[in-house]
Amino acid sequence: MSYNFPISWQQIPLEDALDALIDYRGKTPKKVGNGIPLITAKVVKSGRILPMDEFIADEDYESWMVRGIPQVGDIVVTTEAPLGEVAQIKDANVALAQRIVTLRGKVDFLENNFLLFLMQSNFVQNQLEARATGSTVKGIKQSELRKVILPIPPINEQKSIGKILSDLDDKIHLNNQINQTLESIAQAIFKSWFIDFEPVRAKIAAKQAGQDPERAAMCAISGKSEAELEQMAKEDFAELQATAALFPDELVESELGEVPRGWEVSTIGEQTQTVGGATPSTKNDEFWDKGNNHWTTPKDLSNLTDKILLNTDRKITDAGLKKISSGLLPKNTVLMSSRAPVGYLALAKIEVAINQGYIAILPNMKYSAEYLIQWCEANMAEIKGRASGTTFQEISKKNFREISFFCPDDKVVVSYTKTVKTLYDEITSKAKENQSLINLRDTLLPKLMSGEISLNKNMGSIDD
Incomplete structure (x- = not known):
């Protein structure tokens, strides 16, 4: 140029x-x-x-x-x-x-x-x-x-250019911060309900103290005191009460230690479908030229600030897609890099084919994408611990499928999904907005820096 x-x-x-x-x-x-x-x-x-x-x-x-x-x-x-x-x-x-x-x-x-x-x-x-x-x-x-x-x-033009691009950058950064907060909330709820069993433990402690177990669980779920519960809107109170009622008031022994009564122990492989991918020959132009299907490698996830995949660096043709046995995976597939490195995570918000560096987990009628990505996050230490290799660490689909998996009551999973889907919808919305803002910034940057776009004294801000 x-x-x-x-x-x-x-x-x-x-x-x-x-x-x-x-x-x-x-x-x-x-x-x-x-x-x-x-x-x-x-x-x-x-x-x-x-x-x-x-x-x-x-x-x-x-x-x-x-x-x-x-x-x-x-x-x-x-x-x-x-x-x-x-x-x-x-x-x-x-x-x-x-x-x-x-x-x-x-x-x-x-x-x-x-x-x-x-x-x-x-x-x-x-x-x-x-x-x-x-x-x-x-x-x-x-x-x-x-x-x-x-x-x-000239200095005034520098100030205008700097402000335009800084405003865009600041908006992108703010969206990233909001998404990190929303992701943290989803993680905290998952940990409370499915790792630490806090609503169940609250009920047990309340029973032992001669108090109302359901109220105790409501406090554990909402983070509110009993006095604050009384200030809730009637509909919100009823919904929280219904959620609290879903949790048992007893822990029982299992092969993995204590679990809530009625919850079973299984494996991730028994409860979900997991698939891998492939790379069609890059020497065959028929598989790549004018590709119209998203095809992802873990590199696409390495630069994500949010665990949301909206685009891929490369696309493959229909002929290339036929070379991948797992085909085009549906939206809301959970993607996890299985090597170099192990553990990048994302929800695919596009239909996408994957290369051999992934294990993809497909949501089903019981376990939503939002539940499964948080399960992966919560169990990442064990996932990485099952990886092996001399040149680089890799976890096989076989080793992944054998990881233990608690099976909560169906209604508890539904309640969790209802709660966090709203969070992930907002995360996705902010990620899409950032994609547009980044495209705008990257389009403006060379034009502003070359003087192709000239600024007058009235310019120099980006409105929300």
């Missing part, structure tokens, strides 16, 4: 546009269990800094950060493994690890909000790639990074 920047834009080397370039390569900090969060290359991804899980001690901060202290608004760029991931520092008091450089635009000349997106543009990313060295792992030296050419519009 050729770039013809507007005449009012300057093109200058990166080093001449900065007030600070902070580089901690060549130094390895001593890490501790908690303290000052450490920004490492692995947590800089897709324009955001992911939650940090490595730290340096508070008392080591000043002695470590002698090359410069990062500030809120600074831009971090990964210099290798991976090269060219970009994000903006949102919180003060963070430390920088190796393979990270921090950029700070020159005051009144280069806005950091604009720089964030400029560094993600194809124009800059192509330069990073061209100036990188290394065969196995590509990296860029600071001396080469400084030479990268930046197209810089």
Whole structure:
């Protein structure tokens, strides 16, 4: 792609546009269990800094950060493994690890909000790639990074471009946060009902104390006190009461320990249909050219922020589909990567064929997709524990199918599904909205960064 920047834009080397370039390569900090969060290359991804899980001690901060202290608004760029991931520092008091450089635009000349997106543009990313060295792992030296050419519009135009793209990014991030909260609620309910048996234990404790078991279960299910139950709307109270009545008031011994009375122990293979997939020959164009069927590999799940699959990187033809014995799987199939790595999860909201890196679990009349994906999440430690392999870990369908599976009362599963389906419908809606926002952002980014779309002084915001 050729770039013809507007005449009012300057093109200058990166080093001449900065007030600070902070580089901690060549130094390895001593890490501790908690303290000052450490920004490492692995947590800089897709324009955001992911939650940090490595730290340096508070008392080591000043002695470590002698090359410069990062500030809120600074831009971090990964210099290798991976090269060219970009994000903006949102919180003060963070430390920088190796393979990270921090950029700070020159005051009144280069806005950091604009720089964030400029560094993600194809124009800059192509330069990073061209100036990188290394065969196995590509990296860029600071001396080469400084030479990268930046197209810089007038400051007011930078502010407008930065605001438009930041508003889109912030909306995407907000949707991600909402979806994480909704997913956490679904997980918490599953754990309470089907792992810890809290409604059952509440009934048992209430009986022993001479109290109302049903009221105790209602409190356990809702998280409300008895006084708060009295404040509930009549219909909501009745629905909660009906749910509480579904749980027994006794635990009995089983081969897996205590389980609620009436619940059976089985295996996931006996209760659901599980299938694998395949990869039609990639050398045969008949299977791939102008493909019209979604076909997924675990790579499609690796970049999902929500456990919702709405699209795939590749599609196959009808001829290619015939080479996969499991065929085109229906919407709401639960997908779990079975190797490299084991444990990516997603609900397919599209009809999709799968490659050999998956175990797909089909919902049925009793066990919904929402129930099954949470079952997988809750049992992930055992799933991974059953994997084996020398080159990479893999769990076979046989080993997966043998995993023990509690069979609750049908009505309890129906009640759970009714509760969490609303959550997953909202998660899916937010994921679809984000897909549209990401497409819009990625369409605007090169056009704004090349000057193809010009902004006037009245532009610069994205309405909800």
